[in-house]
Amino acid sequence: MTRPRVGVLALQGDVREHARVLTGRGADVRLVRRPEDLAAVDALVLPGGESSVIDKLSRAFGMRDPLRAAIADGMPVLGTCAGLILLADRLEDGISGQQTFGGLDVTVRRNAFGSQTESFETDLDVPAVGSPPVHATFIRAPIVTAVGPSAEVIAQLPGGGIVGVRRGSIIGLSFHPELDDETRFHDLLLGAVRDA
Ligand code: GLN
Secondary structure, eight states: OOOOEEEEEOSSSSHHHHHHHHHHTTOEEEEEOSHHHHHTOSEEEEOSSOHHHHHHHHHHTTOHHHHHHHHHTTOOEEEETHHHHHHEEEEESOOTTOOOOOOEEEEEETTOSOGGGSEEEEEEOOTTTOSSOEEEEEESOOEEEEEOTTOEEEEEOTTSOEEEEEETTEEEESSOGGGTTOOHHHHHHHHHHHHO
16 A cells, blocks of 8 residues: 655654654655645654744744644644644643644643753553553653543653643654654554544
């Protein structure tokens, strides 16, 4: 069968790391910077990086409305870290005027871990991807502070903090599977394309 065409939003952030994982899993990877790039893909990754910069650049490049429309039309999306922030319907501690694309009925708080723990790693039990546990790296990570009825929690820290959510084939993670050779979340995205 033909390879799923998967876009990585390439305005800022860890684009190459996602592209490498996706290529390794058999995707035909396209870097997405313009509306016509988005129109040519079956699924999309929103990378980690700086959500306020990606937000601003998306508006400067005329990408905000096409992205919102693609997500609303049901395009499968995986967002990691800044990507989770961009998928949240509601944002806490954004910079002045910061917007999100939305898509997940959740509230997300940026930079939710204090300076002592700006960055940390831990193992997470994530039933949606099975065993073994997910080795998760958090870097100035956001946390999900509220979950609406249409969103499902898929990953929590040992203390209960919500760090993974999904609505169907829209998945948002506080951590960075692309930095840890963790391919199972990208496989969920590719599976959603194959099922569509
Ligand atoms: N703190 C960043 C933001 O607000 C996210 C960090 C990351 O993607 N590693 O977008």
